[in-house]
Amino acid sequence: MPIATARPLEHPAREEIRLEAVLHALADPMRLQVVRFLATLGEGEAATCSAIDLAISKSTVTHHFRVLREAGVISQVYRGTAKMNALRRRDLDALFPGLLDTVLAADAAQRRRVR
Amino acid sequence: MPIATARPLEHPAREEIRLEAVLHALADPMRLQVVRFLATLGEGEAATCSAIDLAISKSTVTHHFRVLREAGVISQVYRGTAKMNALRRRDLDALFPGLLDTVLAADAAQRRRVR
Numbered sequence: 001m002p003i004a005t006a007r008p009l010e011h012p013a014r015e016e017i018r019l020e021a022v023l024h025a026l027a028d029p030m031r032l033q034v035v036r037f038l039a040t041l042g043e044g045e046a047a048t049c050s051a052i053d054l055a056i057s058k059s060t061v062t063h064h065f066r067v068l069r070e071a072g073v074i075s076q077v078y079r080g081t082a083k084m085n086a087l088r089r090r091d092l093d094a095l096f097p098g099l100l101d102t103v104l105a106a107d108a109a110q111r112r113r114v115r
Numbered sequence: 116m117p118i119a120t121a122r123p124l125e126h127p128a129r130e131e132i133r134l135e136a137v138l139h140a141l142a143d144p145m146r147l148q149v150v151r152f153l154a155t156l157g158e159g160e161a162a163t164c165s166a167i168d169l170a171i172s173k174s175t176v177t178h179h180f181r182v183l184r185e186a187g188v189i190s191q192v193y194r195g196t197a198k199m200n201a202l203r204r205r206d207l208d209a210l211f212p213g214l215l216d217t218v219l220a221a222d223a224a225q226r227r228r229v230r
Contacts, residue, residue: 019225023142023218027135096221098213103138106211110134 009069009076009083014091017072022092022099025071030054031064032107038074038087039104046077046084124184124191124198129206132187137207137214140186145169146179147222153189153202154219161192161199 025031037052049061065085068074072091076083092100140146152167164176180200183189187206191198207215 015228018229019218019221020142020144020147023138027138027142029135032135096217096224098217099221102211102213102217103134106134106214109211113130114133 009078011069011075012072014072014095017088017091017095019096021071022073022096025068025073026103028064028067030056030060031068031073032103034064034068034085035073035087035100036104036107038085039089039100041086043089044086046075046086048082048084050082124193126184126190127187129187129210132203132206132210134211134214136186137188137211140183140188141218143179143182145171145175146183146188147218149179149183149200150188150202150215151219151222153200154204154215156201158204159201161190161201163197163199165197 026035033054034052038047041047049065054061054064065074065076065083068085069076072088075086075088078084087100089100141150148169149167153162156162164180169176169179180189180191180198183200184191187203190201190203193199202215204215
């Protein structure tokens with residue numbers, strides 16, 4: 001296995017997560033789509049990046065997932081060569097009660113209205 | 116009065132306001148500070164840009180207020196040569212129920228924890 005795949009991915013600890021970074025991470029339609037998908041998974045479940053059909057290049061997908069991870073919105077762990085992604089719902093709900101659900105509801109309302 | 120001050124300022128109509136733009140506008144500590152201040156005003160009240168002590172250059176202040184206005188978070192109208200700013204709470208609450216209050220609460224929680 002190449003060394004690169006074994007490199008642990010950096011995550012902010014719960015207390016390092018900042019509202020501004022979370023809002024920035026959510027302020028993008030592609031990243032909102034990722035969060036929307038991950039929010040449908042059960043607790044403890046994770047999905048590969050390719051499980052979400054984003055219709056953009058692989059490097060752009062990687063970028064968006066990294067923004068979400070570095071903001072503390074998702075966790076990413078390697079399983080073999082694939083990254084498994086999960087929403088950090090427990091951390092976000094503890095820090096910013098209701099924020100994630102309110103944003104997801106706002107996103108759903110907008111999609112009903114606009115598309 | 117110079118013509119520039121009479122130029123009407125462009126605002127998105129309520130139905131043109133997009134969640135991604137609102138989240139982006141809120142994803143900045145200076146802009147959050149502006150929103151926090153404007154949220155303390157009563158309905159129908161407005162404040163000049165200089166009423167909020169941001170400790171940054173005037174051009175940067177202007178930039179931040181413009182981002183907020185173009186996202187639909189605030190309204191800006193000229194009164195003489197001063198811009199009067201107000202939160203578009205009614206529009207935001209109608210489009211994205213609870214979002215503004217949840218973000219303001221998250222911001223308050225973070226400031227209690229971090230500063």
